Every structure is written in structure tokens, then in C-alpha cells.
Amino acid sequence: MHDQNYCSSETTKLAKALIQVQRTLQPATKDRLNPFTHSNYATLNSVMDSCREALLTNGIWLTQYPVPSEPGHLGLVTKLVHAESGEWQASHAVVPLPKNDPQGLGIAMTYIRRYSISAMLGIVTEEDTDVNVPKDSGKNGARPKRQAVANASRESSLQSPPPITPSLPKLDGxxxxxxxxxxxxxxxxxxxxxxxxxxxxxxxxxxxxxxxxxxxxxxxxx
Structure with a gap:
């Protein structure tokens, strides 16, 4: 049964269009370094670049707008509308404001926009944040072990980056x-x-x- 708050009564045409979108999505490049976690992530610009053309080609309108929420929080609706049929699907996300001022609102808006788009379209945009949990988190030290494995993997990749395959054509310039x-x-x-x-x-x-x-x-x- 459809939830009337989050999608139209029919979504068949929208679903078919979204299948085509997911078949043609471009990879979203991790174009920014988080100085606190020392991991790369995809900015909102990168996420939009990865899906904009696919959405427009398949007649899907993407819109995002803030909605009222509890004090100190930002609510955001992300909506996908199939232009031809009018079928739609939406999500509603709420995040706390890092600061209760315009700058804090802007930071939260950018953050929640890229996560909401990524979730609805199936775009993976960041490193697994679970590797940044405190040492005493998890059961029987499971998370710290994962942290060590992640760090070792990252150090290994920095020490010996994989060479570009020699099968690429050698072209002047x-x-x-x-x-x-x-x-x-x-x-x-x-x-x-x-x-x-x-x-x-x-x-x-x-x-x-x-x-x-x-x-x-x-x-x-x-």
C-alpha cells in the first residue's frame, strides 16, 4: 500500500524512468577532503553533476525545499516528479543545526541536500563514517578493529598506489x-x-x- 505522504497513488511510470536514471548515472567524484576525518567526500556539486543529466533526460524533476521543524533543527523535503505522468516520490529528513544562525542553516542545508539526493537515487558519496567511532564503541572491540583495518588499508594504498593499466592506448598529447x-x-x-x-x-x-x-x-x- 502506498504511503500518501511520501508518494503518489501510482508510481509505475516514475519507477520505470528511475530505472533508466540508475542505469546511466555518472560516478560522483570525491572532490573534497574532510580535514577532521582525513577522508574524501563528494560535495553537493559533485552529487548533482552525477545525476542531473540522467534525471533531465528521463523527464524527472528534482526539487528540494525546507519545511517547518522543531526548534534547532532543519527539515527538508526532497521530491522526484515524473513530468509526463505527474507521479512523484518524496522523502522528509530532519537534522540538528550546528549553529542557530544563517551560517548554521546553510551548512545543514548543504549537508542534508546531498545525503537526501544520494539516498533517493542510490548514489554512494562518502567513506564509511563507522570507522571514525571512539575506541570504546561497539561490542567486544569490534569497531576499533574495523578502524585499524581501515587505517591499514588507507596507508597501504598511499604507499603503493595501483598502476594505471598498460592496456590503455598510447596517444600523443x-x-x-x-x-x-x-x-x-x-x-x-x-x-x-x-x-x-x-x-x-x-x-x-x-x-x-x-x-x-x-x-x-x-x-x-x-
Whole structure:
């Protein structure tokens, strides 16, 4: 049974459109470093870049707006509307304000917007925050052990980064760079004089991202 507060009575056409959206979502790059947790995360701009084109192509309108909430908190509604049928689905999230002033409101708004969009569309945007729990959290020290494993993995990746696969085409004026997408997969970005080499890049499996104006592919597809 549909919950009338969070979706329309029918969602068949919306669901079909969202399936197409999820098939074509671009990876959201972790483009910012959190100085407190020393982990990378995807900003709101990155999250929007990853889904904007897919939503528009499939006729889905995304809107987010604040709603009244208890004092010291921000309420936000995120709504996906299928333009052709009018079918819709929404979520309502509430977060505490870090500061009870306009700056605190802006911080909370940006934070809750990217998390709400990511949750509704299935975009993974950040490192697992469970690795930052205090040492005495969890049962029988399970969480601290996870912290140690995460730290060891991070240190190992810094000491010996995986080399870019040698199967990439050697093209004059083209260089390759590895980045980590928010789904955990490694992507390869081609930079340089890509305009004159676009047919060769496409033949090698690279895709053109019109929002970020770059050629990219998953490393495992090389």
C-alpha cells in the first residue's frame, strides 16, 4: 500500500524512468577532503553533476525545499516528479543545526541536500563514517578493529598506489589519471588534447561526460 505522504497513488511510470536514471548515472567524484576525518567526500556539486543529466533526460524533476521543524533543527523535503505522468516520490529528513544562525542553516542545508539526493537515487558519496567511532564503541572491540583495518588499508594504498593499466592506448598529447568514484570503483580520466582523439578514446571504451567535459572509463573495463 502506498504511503500518501511520501508518494503518489501510482508510481509505475516514475519507477520505470528511475530505472533508466540508475542505469546511466555518472560516478560522483570525491572532490573534497574532510580535514577532521582525513577522508574524501563528494560535495553537493559533485552529487548533482552525477545525476542531473540522467534525471533531465528521463523527464524527472528534482526539487528540494525546507519545511517547518522543531526548534534547532532543519527539515527538508526532497521530491522526484515524473513530468509526463505527474507521479512523484518524496522523502522528509530532519537534522540538528550546528549553529542557530544563517551560517548554521546553510551548512545543514548543504549537508542534508546531498545525503537526501544520494539516498533517493542510490548514489554512494562518502567513506564509511563507522570507522571514525571512539575506541570504546561497539561490542567486544569490534569497531576499533574495523578502524585499524581501515587505517591499514588507507596507508597501504598511499604507499603503493595501483598502476594505471598498460592496456590503455598510447596517444600523443593524452595522459591518464586514476580517480576513485563514490561507488568505490577506480575510474580512469583521459586529459590533454582529447578533442582530436575522441574517436580513438571512444573505441578504447572511454565515455564523454558533458557536465565535467572529460573522457572517463572504469579501470576494470580496461
Amino acid at each position: 593524452i595522459t591518464y589519471q586514476e580517480i576513485t568514484a563514490t561507488d568505490g570503483q577506480v575510474c580512469i580520466v583521459a586529459t590533454g588534447n582529447t578533442q582530436s582523439k575522441k574517436e580513438l578514446l571512444a573505441g578504447a571504451g572511454f565515455k564523454w561526460n558533458p557536465q565535467r567535459k572529460m573522457w572517463w572509463k572504469y579501470a576494470q573495463a580496461s
